[in-house]
Amino acid sequence: MGLIVQKYGGTSVADIKRIRNVAKRVAETFEQGNDVVVILSAMAGVTDDLIDMATQITESPDKRELDVLLATGEQTTAALLAMTLKNMNHPAVSMLGHQAKVITDCTFGNARIIEIGVENIMDFVKNGNIVVVAGFQGSDIKGNITTLGRGGSDTSAVAIAAALKADICEIYTDVDGIYTADPGICERAKKIDRISYDEMLNMASLGAKVLQIRSVGFAKKYNIPIHVRSSFSEEEGTMVVSENAGMESLVVSAVTHDKDQARITLKKVEDQPGVAAKIFSPISESGIIVDMIIQNTRVEGQTDLTFTVPKDHFSTAMEIERKVAQEIGAEDVLGDKNIAKVSVVGVGMKNHSGVASIMFSTLARENINIMMISTSEIRISCIIEEKYTELAVRVLHTAFGLDEED
Ligand code: ADP
Ligand code: ASP
Ligand code: MG
Numbered sequence: 001m002g003l004i005v006q007k008y009g010g011t012s013v014a015d016i017k018r019i020r021n022v023a024k025r026v027a028e029t030f031e032q033g034n035d036v037v038v039i040l041s042a043m044a045g046v047t048d049d050l051i052d053m054a055t056q057i058t059e060s061p062d063k064r065e066l067d068v069l070l071a072t073g074e075q076t077t078a079a080l081l082a083m084t085l086k087n088m089n090h091p092a093v094s095m096l097g098h099q100a101k102v103i104t105d106c107t108f109g110n111a112r113i114i115e116i117g118v119e120n121i122m123d124f125v126k127n128g129n130i131v132v133v134a135g136f137q138g139s140d141i142k143g144n145i146t147t148l149g150r151g152g153s154d155t156s157a158v159a160i161a162a163a164l165k166a167d168i169c170e171i172y173t174d175v176d177g178i179y180t181a182d183p184g185i186c187e188r189a190k191k192i193d194r195i196s197y198d199e200m201l202n203m204a205s206l207g208a209k210v211l212q213i214r215s216v217g218f219a220k221k222y223n224i225p226i227h228v229r230s231s232f233s234e235e236e237g238t239m240v241v242s243e244n245a246g247m248e249s250l251v252v253s254a255v256t257h258d259k260d261q262a263r264i265t266l267k268k269v270e271d272q273p274g275v276a277a278k279i280f281s282p283i284s285e286s287g288i289i290v291d292m293i294i295q296n297t298r299v300e301g302q303t304d305l306t307f308t309v310p311k312d313h314f315s316t317a318m319e320i321e322r323k324v325a326q327e328i329g330a331e332d333v334l335g336d337k338n339i340a341k342v343s344v345v346g347v348g349m350k351n352h353s354g355v356a357s358i359m360f361s362t363l364a365r366e367n368i369n370i371m372m373i374s375t376s377e378i379r380i381s382c383i384i385e386e387k388y389t390e391l392a393v394r395v396l397h398t399a400f401g402l403d404e405e406d
Pocket of ligand 1: 207
């Protein structure tokens with residue numbers, strides 16, 4: 001018996017039947033004598049539909065109003081679940097982000113949680129209620145509604161679990177755990193029983209969207225165990241915990257992919273001090289995060305410079321760089337959205353050589369061209385054409401001995 005935070009993702013609350021299924025699970029946990037706080041996502045596809053509606057009005061909707069709109073997705077499911085629980089004769093109450101005192105900064109669309117005042121949630125819990133909180137949303141100090149970035153209900157859940165000092169945060173989703181590659185594209189991916197926060201941070205930062213990266217950061221900081229599991233089965237899922245000695249013995253422990261990147265190249269840039277600052281300062285000032293950067297060798301005092309940005313920010317970044325190119329006299333700015341990043345990750349790579357050559361030769365055998373490479377001691381990433389993503393993930397998974405046996 002304890003305090004359990006459960007988060008249900010979009011597919012788990014996609015329709016009324018599934019909301020009833022969630023209510024049953026929540027009620028079971030409650031009837032076992034636990035205090036239960038539930039965090040919900042919007043129904044699958046609803047956030048996309050809302051964004052779509054907004055962009056029918058204007059290509060770049062007002063960010064404040066967009067957050068007011070997007071927050072309605074989670075408001076709907078929170079109310080529907082609380083209603084269902086009450087109908088089953090369980091005391092339940094729904095709360096929006098601001099009622100649950102989820103205080104964020106004022107970065108609309110990608111706000112960070114600053115603090116959570118737990119007294120409102122705890123008052124309801126102490127009075128014997130199941131509390132259902134709308135995920136993905138909070139409010140800034142002025143009371144504006146904010147949202148936490150795509151996939152943000154994971155972060156709502158773990159942050160609330162940390163603030164309430166919950167015993168565990170259970171993340172219910174459409175797969176029964178964290179796998180060695182996205183099971184949606186790699187059928188031989190293996191379920192991982194336990195994974196460390198660091199390893200999961202590594203995977204999430206390289207595209208494994210099963211957990212939003214910030215949620216793992218919170219879990220690590222406050223030492224909250226996360227159990228990722230399916231809302232459609234009773235099977236044990238994956239525990240995300242502080243230490244996991246087992247994985248250190250694997251050289252490569254997972255293969256990830258990320259289709260949310262786009263590539264920008266500035267052609268024939270003068271190779272002089274200060275040029276890189278001119279190219280990247282306006283990008284960072286507008287809040288765009290640059291991931292990989294390569295600069296070609298100098299030819300006649302000039303060089304090409306290529307970097308990647310999130311696809312969502314591609315058109316803004318292109319606009320910025322066209323202006324920069326004029327200022328610094330670069331010949332042209334080229335953009336490519338049809339790229340993907342595939343990565344092999346593993347803390348065990350620290351002590352092994354030869355991982356890069358296996359990765360490159362495996363991709364070469366399939367005739368997959370590598371456009372950019374970046375490495376750290378615990379991962380190697382390659383940018384390739386987007387259409388080869390699934391193939392690349394599968395062949396790398398096999399090459400590093402990760403396949404599930406028949
Ligand atoms: P939810 O709506 O429940 O938050 P998401 O779609 O955000 O669900 O995350 C679950 C999805 O993450 C899975 O359906 C799967 O396709 C994807 N995924 C990517 N990488 C992995 C991985 N390594 N292990 C498990 N799932 C992964
Ligand atoms: N509904 C939001 C999204 O689709 C948040 C979430 O599901 O975690 O990104
Ligand atoms: Mg998600």
